[in-house]
Amino acid sequence: MPILQSIVHTIDKAGSDTPATLTPTTEAMSDSPTMSELLAGLNKAFHGKAKTWGRFTEGDDAGDFAPRLSSLMVGDQDFVTFSRELAERVKALVDDHLPLGGHLLIAHERQGDTEYLSLALLHQRQGFGLDDDQNVVTVNQLNLTQPSLAARINLTQWQEDSPSRQYLSFLRDRGGKKLADDFAALLGAQEGVDASSETRTLLKAFSDYVEQEDLSEEQSREKTDAVIDYASDQASRGEPITLDELSELVDEQQPKAFYEHIRQQDYGLSPEIPPDKRALNQFRRFTGRAGGVSISFDSHLLGSSVEYDAEQDRLIIKKVPTGLRDQLKKS
Known part of the structure; x- marks a missing residue:
């Protein structure tokens, strides 16, 4: 330097x-x-x-x-x-x-x-x-x-x-x-x-993409780690997150898939996003799959939309996703 x-x-x-x-x-x-x-x-x-x-x-x-x-x-x-x-x-x-x-x-x-x-x-x-x-x-x-x-x-x-x-x-x-x-x-x-708002929107877009692709627990964790590591490194260097580079990290086999997901869903993100460390530090995904049940949610939802009862080992979902709710009503 x-x-x-x-x-x-x-x-x-x-x-x-x-x-x-x-x-x-x-x-x-x-x-x-x-x-x-x-x-x-x-x-x-x-x-x-x-x-x-x-x-x-x-x-x-x-x-x-x-x-x-x-x-x-x-x-x-x-x-x-x-x-x-x-x-x-x-x-x-x-x-x-x-x-x-x-x-x-x-x-x-x-x-x-x-x-x-x-x-x-x-x-x-x-x-x-x-x-x-x-x-x-x-x-x-x-x-x-x-x-x-x-x-x-x-x-x-x-x-x-x-x-x-x-x-x-x-x-x-x-x-x-x-x-x-x-x-x-x-x-x-x-x-x-707005760095904080853009970073949160990007992390939501990533969460939506992971759910849409129905990835395994291991795949979800690997991709989450890759996203956070890249974004945190950019933040430490004072450089913006580039959606093209991030998309390649999310899926090396389909390097444009995540980028296209962002564009098709119209999240309104800029091609380059200044990373907000506070938003990155708060982001982590909880995932699990057993007995035909697969659950995945962002850590910041724990305590608000999602609650965990440790005594009875129960997970309480307060806000059921619209698509899932419609399916349950039809069953």
Whole structure:
């Protein structure tokens, strides 16, 4: 993961009634193993948080962040100047919304064939260490897990004019809605898809497909594991789930079958879905077959639509599927 360019500007603010001040850095930092580890830790924390996914707004409401970024990418503006101007705008957000300042990290990195721009407003927290005489001392360290502001842009996807609606992602779970809205305005970002809703819809489509295909318990478990492993890996890397790739994993013999199921049933899913870790972690299928009875349901239904009475070893289904109910009425 080579870091092509990186810099840290400091935004100081002593309290809510004190104006923020910017202490800019005049030179970009050189790449180093320590900086690479720091950025890797930040990316890991960022990928695990609730985010808004989207793209740059076009037209009159676009703002000037994307044009400035475009100038940086073609070499018409240098990285230090670009970062300084961005830091000035972030300082205004700190003034309006935050009681304390922080350190604004801006990094341009490459992972494989893909380039990214990451930015995050990091704060310091107190930790403990040992001095040369093995005495315990307090040390300040950057808190990578709780940035007030953070965003990540897939530069390669953006420059390729990809039809994807989610090459840009930013945090929404820190500092309140107004801060998130103003940060989105600073970036000129518009929301593409709801990651949580799309992930849940995808998992429902998969559950429907498994039931439709009447798979064995072992097959169902294998396919579920494949789907969750793939989606979780994409989430950890900050990459979207691609329906074409997922369909091939679900059925190698019929690689388009699951994709066609999604299209025919009109779930309204995008070709690329930003994975939501929380929705993935909640998903698991319970399956079982014995004595001519086959049962399969999603784990999140346990306790609501489905109840298990451990004392009497009974499974109670509160909401009978419509098709099954019609069959029972006719029997």
